[in-house]
Amino acid sequence: MKNMGWLLKDIKKLELIETPLEKPKENDVLLEVIYAGICGSDLHAYLGEHPFVKPGIVLGHEFVGKVIEKGENVRNVDLNDVVVIEPSLTCGICYNCTHGRYNICKNLDVIGCTKTNGGFQKYIKIPSHKVYKVNEVPLKRAVLTEPLAVAVHGVRRSSFKPGDEVLVIGSGPIGLLTTIFLYLSSAKKIVLVDVLDKRLNLAKNLCPGIITVKPENLNLSLFTQEGPDLVFECVGVDQTINLAIEYARKGTDIILMGVPKEISMAKLIYIQDRELNLKGSLMYTKDDYLIALELLRKNQVNYEALITHIYPFDKVPQAFEDILNYKDQYFKVIIDVKGEN
Template identity: 65%
Template sequence: PPKRAVLTEPFAVGIHGVRRSSFKPGDEALVIGCGPIGAFVTIFLYLSGARKIIAVDPIEERLIKIKKLCPGVITVKPDSLDLKSFSQEGPDVVFECVGSDDSINFAIKNARKGTDIILLGVPRSTTRAELIFVQDGELNLKGSLMYTRDDFLIAMDLLKKNDVDYDSIITNVFAFEDLPKAFEYALNNKSKVLKVLLKIGDLEGEN
C-alpha cells in the first residue's frame, strides 16, 4: 500500500547501516537511539536473527514502541544502564543512531574490544569523541550514509510482509496544506512521533 511504501526510504537507511557492519545471525547488538532510523535498524536486526538486541533511548514512549515492534528486545534508558547486567561480554556490534557527543561516546565506551561501531546519527556540529578508547579497544568506527539499490530492494520486500507491525510506525498523517502544522506537531511531540506523513492528493488503496 502507498502508505506503507513511504517507509521504504528510512528502512533502507537502517538496512544499509546493518549491512555496513560485521553483523551476522546469532550476534548481539546494541542500538543507541530509537527514533525512526534506530527503530528500523532494530527491526532489521530482529528479522535477521540477532540473538540479543539492547535498544537505548531516554524517551520511555520510544522504548515502549520498539518493544511492541520487536518482542524480546531489551529496552533501557542510558542514564540507568549498567550494560554488564544485560551483556556479560559486550555487544558484537554497535549502532549509533543519534549523532550527539554523548551517544557517540556512550557507543565507544560500551563496545567490546574489536567491535564495529556504525555511525548512522548525523552530528549537528563538530563532535568530540574520546578516541583514546577507540585506539585502546581497537574499535572500528564506520560511517553509514543513505543506502544502495540493494538496500532499497530488501526494504521493499520486507515491507510486503507482516512480520512486524510497520503501520504503527506511522504516527500521524497530515494533509499537504497543513504542512506547517505537521512540522510543528513533529517538533513538539518527539516522545510520541516516529514518522509523520503528508498526504498529497488522493491515492487508490492509500491504506
C-alpha cells in the same frame, strides 16, 4: 496543470510556492506525489542544524507517487504504476559509482536535500532507474522504504552475523527500523537505548523479547561477552556517540548512522586505545532498497505502528512544528500530498 511545493525559504520558514513542472526526458518519469514522509534530516534542515541540507529547496526524500508521464525509453514502469523513489542522483562515472558504492558518489545529489527539489510538492520529474514499483505493498507502508533501506544499509555495512548481541542507541525511526531489521535477521540479543519511554515501548511491542533501557540503566552485564558484538549509533549527538564508544567491547564495530554536528567532542582516545572500528553509514544502494521493499511486502512486524500522524498537504509547516513540539507523541509523520484521505 500547476506544480506547487513547500520551499524551505529560511530557517523555520516554509512557504508554498509554484514550482517548475518539468517535462520528462526520454529516460525520465513524471510522478504525481501521493504520500511523503518527514525525516529527521528534514527537521534538522528546518532548524538550520543540518551540515549539508540548507534553505532554498523543497524538502522531502521519502515518497511514493504515481507515474503520470514517461519518456520514450522508459521500460521498467508503465503509466499509472505506483512507485517508491530512491532519492540519490549520482554521476555514474566517479570511483565509487563505478565500484558499486554510488551512495557515496563524489558528485552526489539527493532529491529533497541538496540541489533537486523533493517530495513536498505535487509533481516531480525523476530518472526512471530511480523508481521501483511498490506492487502490493500498501502505500503508507511503502513510504517507509527509504528509512528502512537506511537501516538495512547500516547493518550490511557492519560485521553483523545472526546470533550476535547488539546495542542500538536511539529509538527514533532509524534506530527502530535498524532494531527491526536486526530482529528479523536473528540477532541473539538486542539492547535498545532511548530516553523516551514511549519510543522504547513501541519498539518492545514490535520486537518482543528485545531489551529496552534508558541510558542510566545501560549495563555491560546485559551482554554475555564483556559487551555487545556491535553498536549502532542512531542519534548523532556527542553524548550518544560517547555512549557507543564507552559500551562497545574492545575491538568491535560502531556503526555511525546518526548525522553528527560538524565539530564533535567524541572521545576518540578510546577508538585508538580499544581498536574500535568506527564506520560511517550513508543512505543505501539499490540492493538495500530492494531488501527493504521485500521486507515491507512480507510485513512480519506491524510497520504501520510507526506512522503516528498524517497531515494534509496544506499543513506541512504545522506538521514540522508539531513534531518538534510534541516529540514524545509523534513518531513517523507522513504528508498526504495528493489528498487521498
